[in-house]
Amino acid sequence: MPSVEPGSDKSASSPKAGTADNISAAERELYGGRLRYDQSSSSSTAIRRTVEKYLGRHPGEREALAGLLAALDRPVDATARTTLPGQITCSAVIVDRQGRVLHLRHRVTGEFVLMPGVRIAPEDRTLLAAALRATVEEAGIAPNALCLTRQLLGSPIDIGVHDEAAHPPIGEPAHRHYDIRYVFYLADEELPTIARPDEEGSAAQWLPQAEVASPTLRAKLLAARLDGQPEPVNASVLIYDATGRYLLHLRDHKPGVVWASGEFALLGGGRTHDDQSLEGALMRELSEEVPDLRLEDVTPYAVEAATSIDGLSVPVQVFSGRWRGTDRLRLYEGVLLHWFTLDDLDRLRLDAATRDLIHRHAAENPPGIAPDAAPPVWDGSNKAVLNGIGVHLHLEDPEGRVLLGLRHPDSKYAGDTWHYPAGRCEQEPALACLVREVMEETGLVIDPADVELAHVAHVVDAAGVLPLMQLVFKARRWEGVPKVLEPDKCLTWKWWPQHALPERIVPYTRTAIAAISEGRHYSQLGW
Structure with a gap:
């Protein structure tokens, strides 16, 4: 399969494999990046992180979840069945292609309710994995019949709070459940068969989101606009x-x-x-x-x-x-x-x-048919390779300030960085390219007769990138005032004192400005 995976917070530390907190960074791997969703591991610390992220999205529920936070702060395993008066469960909210939510018949009351949650087990890598186990145990739905949603990714949509009656046969008093709920879409259009071995007849209903009994979940479902249509999130x-x-x-x-x-x-x-x-x-x-x-x-x-x-x-x-x-x-x-x-x-x-x-x-896409086929790859050796040619305009106003442009943040090269008016030579002489590029970028008109070569910088921008011969020309005269004519490439033009250049400037541009002021005609960078 294509190698992609939901990612993780890369600032997080990488715990040792085998520990309870080891589901971060590379542990949350799916395909080629790292899991950034809230699929925390099942330790108390990790659950606390998930709950705090959830409360960041729903701050009004902090008081309702105070008991859960208190349980997570205690020096005991918050996922153990013996942890009372509150227990943590995980459940799945499954949405079909019509936007309806799966409900299962309650084994005691016979009413159709949301899928019950399951207590977190030691084998559950993450809270989301526990919710997927619930789909298997409670409805016989395998994880491969489900997929994540673009709206929620792998974050819980809701944390339900409900009271559980006492169960004297097992010595369990009345207690409270905190159910961490995850949303999944059906991967296919066909409704899955609900397999509950202890029941006969219809055990499931698909109800509109507006009929979901839980008020907090109902509101979040409707706000998220979950239409049940799967789409790539990787x-x-x-x-x-x-x-x-x-x-x-x-x-x-x-x-x-x-x-x-x-x-x-x-x-x-x-x-x-x-x-x-x-x-x-x-x-x-x-x-x-x-x-x-x-x-x-x-x-x-x-x-x-x-x-x-x-x-x-x-x-x-x-x-x-x-x-x-x-x-x-x-x-x-x-x-x-x-x-x-x-x-x-x-x-x-x-x-x-x-x-x-x-x-x-x-x-x-057979090789060799593209009219702009790539030149040979430079591998750092001394064998002959093509060198690109770039042209740049060094322009000084009467006060000796130099003209620089702030490149657009989304620019493929040097985004959010100051640079000369510049361009790459096509099938044309360097001076013709300079005149054309300057006119297209700034609106300034320069006469080739008023231009002289001021500096040459031989540059390798990054490992494996073909070398570039950057020609810096200086114009004695020009017509017009610099204007932003290519806003997708440049945000503004500004005259900068040469002794106070901006901090973010293309390195060879800074080198060329200094060299021109000192009368040096050649430099090399990146070799």
Whole structure:
């Protein structure tokens, strides 16, 4: 399957495997990133974190959950059956394609009620896993028949509070249940068969959300606008180059903890509540995992089905994007990255669905046919490679201040950073490119006769990126006032004193400004 996984707070520490709190970072793995949802482990500390996040969304319920918070603060196992006067359970709220909620017939009263919760067991990796166990034990619904929702991801929708009567046969007095509820959609259109071995006849009803008896849950369901239609909350990317190779990620070897442990997979990750889109989630994950990777032409390719480490059905949005660089990149998750040809795939520990996906993409995108096919990859050796040519305008006003533009935060290069008016040479002379780029970006008119070459910076921006020869020209005269003509690339133009340049400035731009003032004509950076 495509390698994507819902992620985790990367600022969190990584506890030792095997401890009660070990469901963080790599432990919350599903596919290729790390689990950011509130799928905390079942220790009191982790449950407390989940409850506090929940109260951050619903602060008005703190008083109602005071007893739960007090129980979690006591130096005992809050999940034990003997922990009274309150006990913690987990349950599932299942929504079908018509937006209806599953109700089960109560074994005693015969009324149709929400699915009962189950007490957390030692084998439950997470609270969400306990809720999934409830779907199996209470309704015979396997986790692979369910999927997460975009609105809630893996966060609980509600914490119900209700009183339980005493059970004298087992010596259990009256007590209170705190039920942590998770929402799931049906992965398929067909309603599942409800299997309750101790009952005959119909044991289930699907009721509209407005008829859910719990007032707190009913209000949250309606507010979340849960329509029951599954959609991807995970994203991965097929990274390929002009020669037909694919970049694959070797995952950490943590059997039972990491999905596809020790296998090659696609890079990617899970959407968080802060991500505005799946593509945004993917780009955030890549920036955190492989910060030097700059993809081109990122486009949606396919939606693939996968299965999470808890058995959930996971629809994954697969993107495709080209990378012209090396595979020797800084990697903050997993073991390594490596380019592979199609002939290599059968030799790898690679999920069959991922292998088929790559072959399908390769058949639709054969190498060497793109008119803008990538140049050879530079691997850091001394062999001959193409060098790109960039042009830049060094412009000084009568006070000696230099013109710089603040690049848009979403710019592919140097976002939220100050830089010269600049551009990359196409099929044209460098001076013609300079005149064109300056006019397009600023509206300034310059005559090539008024321009001279002031500095050359030979730059390697990042490991594996092809070198660039950055030509900095100085104009003696110009016409017009700088204007923002490409707001998607530049936010503003400003004249800066050369002794007080902004802190966030492209490094070779700063170098060039200093060199020009000192009369130096050449510099090199990144080699």
